[in-house]
Amino acid sequence: MRPALIATPGGRPAADQPDAAAVLRAILRQGPLARTAIIRETGLSAAVVSRHAAELLAMGLVWEPPEPHRPPRPGRPRIPLDIETAHHVAAGVHIAVPRLTFSLTDLRGTVIAYEHVPRQRQHGAVLQDVAARLPGFLRRHLGGRSVLGLGVATGGWVDPDAGVLVENSALGWRDIPLRRSLQRAVGLPVHVEGHARALAQAELLFGSNRGGDLVHLFVGNAVDAAIATGGVLLQGRRYGAGGIAHLPVPGSAEPCPCGRTGCLQATVSDRAVARRAVAEGVIPHPDLRLLVRAARAGDVRALDLCRTRLRLIAHAVRPLLDLIRPDDLVLTEFATLRLPRLLDELTRELTSGGDQVRTGSFGVDTLAVAATAPVLAAVYQDPLGLRTSGGAR
Template sequence: MNARHSGFRSGDRPALAVSDDLRRGNIASVARTLLVEGPLARAELAERLSLTRATVTRVVAQLLEVGLLTEGEARRVTAGRPMIPLRLDPSARAVISIHLGAFEVRVGLVDISGHVLREERFSYDGSRPEDVSALLAHGVEQVRSHAVPGVRVLGMSASIGGWVDPTSSTVVRYDPLGWQDVPLREVLPDLGIPRRFDQLVRGVALAERMFGVARGREDFVVLWSGNILGAASVARGVVQHGLRGGAGGIEHLPTGLPDDSCACGRTGCLGVVATDEAIRREAEARGILRPGGSLSTLLGIVADGDPAARQLLEERAEAFGSATGVLADFRAPELIVVAGLVTTAPEYLAAFTARLHAVSALGAVVDVRRSEFGDLAPTIASAAFLIDEYFRDPISFE
């Protein structure tokens, strides 16, 4: 059993240390259960977590004392005492969220239930780490100066779409900024609060499991379609990491389309046709968008019923669905979550799902859902690393 997740320490330890770890583990279990499942009474928590009612009563008393929980109006039951529902009160605790995108930086304030309290976006002044560091310092100051009164900031949590080694907080590679082996401790502002950094799509997976469409699910895959493409796999409730923290690189999955050559030397790679920029450029080439038009504008044209715009979107969604068939057959997940701005169009999800079902032996039985985070997904996902850590041991933060 992994000691980090179990709440126990291995080896010869005094009974008091083990007892303290067990207490912290019980507190974390109660807090996370209320985050995922919503309001529950003490008796319901005891049943779900296989804890005694006395243990739950002690845990709840601590969480009420620090202000993490509130009590609702008593519910009448047919027999016994009324049940008082407990719910999280996330309003007083938040995380500074930072996402380093391909074209802009997002800085936000996200509460521990995943609600975005504030978000600011800044275009890059330069791509050197020192340039980005200065931009981040400015962005964080802007967000902090407009922070909601009474909200305590637990720490800073950041993400990037490239290859990240979270153990050393290093960007191994991020092509849009030309970064290679860049230590993030030199880029993120140091405010004397906890700082966490990881890969964007893993953050999406954490966020979806805590407060998204995969809430409480133990086995699923997240697919990200944005200016970068990516995937993250969750098995037995744990987000998986590859070599040096590598995530799921899906840019070179084959689509079967004879499109432009990829930088890798092949044709038909998913990254050539399915990124936001690839879709936007093709919309310009077909005369659907004016030069310099945005993907958001294209989605608006699709929503207005333009047949050419809809055809383009469905073509690219089908390409993504076709490539995903390989993953579905290999990984056989219970659930596939598609996320990113382009996936918010109903036409996209329908075309993606239909193609996946057609090409995959397992596609027809895999649950496919669209993320509900929309265009705020990078900000919510970036905050998820520290929020997840908070719910693993709330008392250490309190």
Template sequence: MTAVSDHARPPLLVALPAGPEPLSFEGGGPGTLLRTLLRDGPSARTELVARTRLSPAAVSRHTAELIGLGLLRELPPRVGPPRAGRPQVPMDIDPGHHLACGVHIALDHMTFAMVDLRGQVTAQRRLPHPGGPRQVLEEIGRHLPGFLSRHAVGRSVLGLGVVTGGWVDAEQGTVIEHAPLGWRDVPVRRVLSAATRLPVHVDGHARALAHAELLFGAGAGHWDLVQLFVGNVVDAAIAVGGSVLRGRRSGAGDVAHLPLGHIGQACGCGRAGCLQSAVSERAVAERAFEAGTIPTPHFALLVDRARQGHREALRVLRERLRTVGRAAALLLDVVNPELLVVVEHTALTFPELLPDLYEEVAAHSHLCVDPEQAVRPSSFGPHVLAVAAGSVVLYAVYRRPVTPPPHS
């Protein structure tokens, strides 16, 4: 990617309605066309008529609208033997005009990202943050203009996505509870909408990644999917029929306190043996520090030691991955999805340890007959947090594109 000067002309803004919508093939012809082209690749109008079951007139009308919005483009006519009628002109997603901006808020840092219409990360930057909700939101507002001026010049910004772990009410744009951060009832959308004057979309990172997998990743073409996120917080998202379940106040997917840990491991919820107390990065690093495996209780240090071949560090990470496998087996049996996607550092960094994950799934699931096909690591590798942040905005675009206001 090429950085540009902070003094370059600012990005254009496109207003989209903030707020969640179910990711399904409901909601109108334009969104159906966009998602079909994203899934199937370049297609002529006649092919789109057959695949979407829209009328030829509707396909022509919607493609013209989407071209006008800079969301679609016409490709050169296909080369082939002469045929009667008009030449076949393929339509395709146009990634060159628009970007989604996103911020992922982790325990001690935040990731700024720009993501194009294909889910490709064009820029990202990681910064430490002070932890308190007011200070973190102020930092986002302070850093965002410079980030946009460097990385979105000449393109329109579709909105700002903000994602984090814990209990996030997407409809209200509020972080209800993020226990490791100590956040409660933080009105993220209200604060950042006023500070940035962008449409702000807020969601939990597991749901955001479920949408991203359905749009851009291993879940493309699937209807039923479970996304399991294991970091400093542990949560999940469940998609059925192409729609991600939210539950009352977006509370669906809370798996952090399933009794899958060790009986003696205390959890911040007041009980013992919770999944989060067994596998969260902070808890694993603290136990490794107490055992003398690492000199300070930092998960990144544990991973570095494992990369260097430290046997005890590798054992700790393998044990964590096996516990994640037991959680995956339980979710596979409860939901029975086509696919379960795991975001977990060991699975992404040490693919040679994935057999440990598959062995635990095979040993504990009654329904899963082929763990290597049913369970996969995230499609987005080291960009997973950046994609999560941007996909909150892109999901709204693919769900229901709308006519933007004129650019000034």
């Protein structure tokens, strides 16, 4: 019988936490992986790997998949370890301007289920709605699996240590204690994180850049960046690093709620681009999905508006990229998700030294993955910090 575990946010890691986390991450990257290969990968001693493998097995985080039949070899059998995806899951809710996305993912970040619902206007009503809808969502999709915690991801500036949304100007929310408000109501540990940082964590764990230098740009109604060097996210004061919403866009006179004009978010957000498309008679209602549908159908004006948006983004973020020189620039933006060839526009404007520009690794699952990423990041950061459900909290 495997234990029901929970991932508590902000806990102090155990003294040997980095070793257990290194074992778990090696298995995530390359599993199924024999213990001898884990020793080679992590540089840890056989005794340490053996102890942590036993702990992770007992916790139900890894398992020993049956090996395909091979002729017997001399010596001890080499049973590999792999991530256990059938037992523990992470739950999440992503809060965006138009809607909420509830999701469940396994320990490899694979989406098991998601549901969208329209967003209420005020933050109090939204949080009540999350607490009211979560039990039904879990009942419909959990199938006997055990929930490690609830991730909450949203755009803008979020302080995950404090559990507070500091500012999301697209929603018009400031200083919202998301964790404190939700934790009691949902009866699960709550991990809050900014959308761009959550997706960068997911890229580093499950995507194609695992451990390198990357800049992740999110462009939706909120516009944010997350910066990772050597596989670690840059934090900044109160996790404020990567706030690019108010970078100046050369030539833009778009008014911004901050009081200035020509800010990046005000100029290139989903709403701003959709409004421009309505003003130019390209689409009847200010909905970016209509614009992208028209672009996919070959409407030249729609394609032009999408390309212009990418050029404006490029002009604003170029100094940031020149400064950091990441291996990868990952863009999460609706038009390039649906029309990947548009990415050439950004590549042309930006690449000067071989940096790779690509779309995020999660395609249509992006919001669902972002929602649970803070829980999974906590698990892979400190697996021994997981506690037995119902224990001290």
